[in-house]
Amino acid sequence: MKALVYLGPSQKALQDRPKPEITAPSDAIVKMTKTTICGTDLHILKGDVPTCQPGRVLGHEGVGIVESCGAAVTAFKPGDRVLISCISACGKCGPCRQQMYSHCTTGGWILGNSIDGTQAEFVRIPHADTSLYPIPEGADEEALVMLSDILPTGFECGVLNGKVQPGSTVAIVGAGPIGLATLLTAQFYSPAEIIVIDLDDNRLEVAKRFGATATINSTNGKALEAVMKLTGNRGVDTAIEAVGIPATFEMCQTIIAPGGTIANIGVHGKKVELHLELLWDHNISITTRLVDTATIPLLFKTVRSHKIDPKRLITHRFKLDKILEAYDTFGNAAKTNALKVIVEAS
Numbered sequence: 001m002k003a004l005v006y007l008g009p010s011q012k013a014l015q016d017r018p019k020p021e022i023t024a025p026s027d028a029i030v031k032m033t034k035t036t037i038c039g040t041d042l043h044i045l046k047g048d049v050p051t052c053q054p055g056r057v058l059g060h061e062g063v064g065i066v067e068s069c070g071a072a073v074t075a076f077k078p079g080d081r082v083l084i085s086c087i088s089a090c091g092k093c094g095p096c097r098q099q100m101y102s103h104c105t106t107g108g109w110i111l112g113n114s115i116d117g118t119q120a121e122f123v124r125i126p127h128a129d130t131s132l133y134p135i136p137e138g139a140d141e142e143a144l145v146m147l148s149d150i151l152p153t154g155f156e157c158g159v160l161n162g163k164v165q166p167g168s169t170v171a172i173v174g175a176g177p178i179g180l181a182t183l184l185t186a187q188f189y190s191p192a193e194i195i196v197i198d199l200d201d202n203r204l205e206v207a208k209r210f211g212a213t214a215t216i217n218s219t220n221g222k223a224l225e226a227v228m229k230l231t232g233n234r235g236v237d238t239a240i241e242a243v244g245i246p247a248t249f250e251m252c253q254t255i256i257a258p259g260g261t262i263a264n265i266g267v268h269g270k271k272v273e274l275h276l277e278l279l280w281d282h283n284i285s286i287t288t289r290l291v292d293t294a295t296i297p298l299l300f301k302t303v304r305s306h307k308i309d310p311k312r313l314i315t316h317r318f319k320l321d322k323i324l325e326a327y328d329t330f331g332n333a334a335k336t337n338a339l340k341v342i343v344e345a346s
């Protein structure tokens with residue numbers, strides 16, 4: 001089968017690889033129909049994710065059709081159309097029983113990381129019963145690809161952890177696919193203001209179309225002044241970090257209102273300063289989270305009832321044999337205006 005293989009920092013290739021086989025009774029083999037590329041795949045290619053070793057098939061998102069099941073799989077059968085969670089979960093260990101699937105003792109974020117992933121014609125899904133979701137007849141599969149990772153990430157790590165409330169004021173720092181997924185799902189709670197901050201005017205334009213009440217281009221270093229002006233000098237109740245660099249987490253610390261919550265989403269590779277000398281008396285909370293994808297069923301319903309349309313995040317489409325082009329397009333988003341790219345595997 002064809003698969004996109006990580007070969008070490010800055011190196012990848014579309015290779016012929018053996019088709020995966022069932023290795024445990026709880027496995028399923030899924031024939032991929034649609035997958036996508038995540039900012040985290042770019043982190044891997046930079047060499048930022050040491051658990052992902054050269055030779056690994058990348059990808060942790062997508063939809064497909066069950067090809068075969070191990071003897072212990074009871075919820076799915078060959079021919080079923082399925083959504084793949086980026087998090088594999090046994091459903092039985094301590095963290096799984098708390099719905100903290102990201103910390104499953106025999107799963108978590110392993111797909112396209114410590115085991116072969118979804119940017120291929122076939123993928124082996126461990127713990128299939130609790131890591132796949134059935135796709136009903138007639139559902140829009142492209143839209144559902146956004147439910148493998150980015151929508152639950154924005155919703156769980158940003159909106160839920162950030163305690164977005166009706167009438168509250170929210171700032172989202174970073175308008176990439178994750179920031180925009182946060183923006184879409186924040187609107188479930190009707191906050192009064194959602195301010196989106198980024199360096200890229202095109203992404204800020206998209207944010208406006210997706211429901212931002214104000215946008216700030218922070219290239220001039222004056223985001224703090226702009227947020228204070230918009231909030232009557234109070235700051236925001238929820239500041240969501242959706243970039244993953246020290247500058248943006250520090251920005252969240254300056255714009256947070258007393259009593260507010262800073263919800264970190266970004267994957268950080270560098271040490272970040274915590275300004276307790278400014279925040280000790282501010283009654284704030286800081287949260288961190290690796291997405292659990294516990295909200296996939298809930299988000300599924302919001303997509304089916306058209307409360308949100310995640311398809312709006314898709315800007316480009318490629319066939320699997322053109323996946324290197326898809327990576328170039330996604331990796332040069334400032335030039336190509338790419339948000340999410342769909343890669344059709346069959």
Ligand SMILES: NC(=O)c1ccc[n+]([C@@H]2O[C@H](COP(=O)([O-])OP(=O)(O)OC[C@H]3O[C@@H](n4cnc5c(N)ncnc54)[C@H](O)[C@@H]3O)[C@@H](O)[C@H]2O)c1
Nearest residue numbers: 039174175176177178198199242243244265266267290291
């Ligand atoms: N916690 C989790 O479970 C989880 C899951 C998925 C992704 N992530 C992380 O979320 C982060 C965002 O992902 P993405 O795919 O949207 O990334 P992305 O790189 O596409 O988007 C980041 C955005 O931040 C903007 N930006 C960069 N520097 C900035 C600055 N100084 N000020 C303001 N904006 C700035 C960029 O212009 C871009 O629009 C990444 O760190 C990713 O690894 C975390």
Ligand SMILES: [Zn+2]
Nearest residue numbers: 038039040149
């Ligand atoms: Zn991802």
Ligand SMILES: [Zn+2]
Nearest residue numbers: 090093096104
């Ligand atoms: Zn588990």
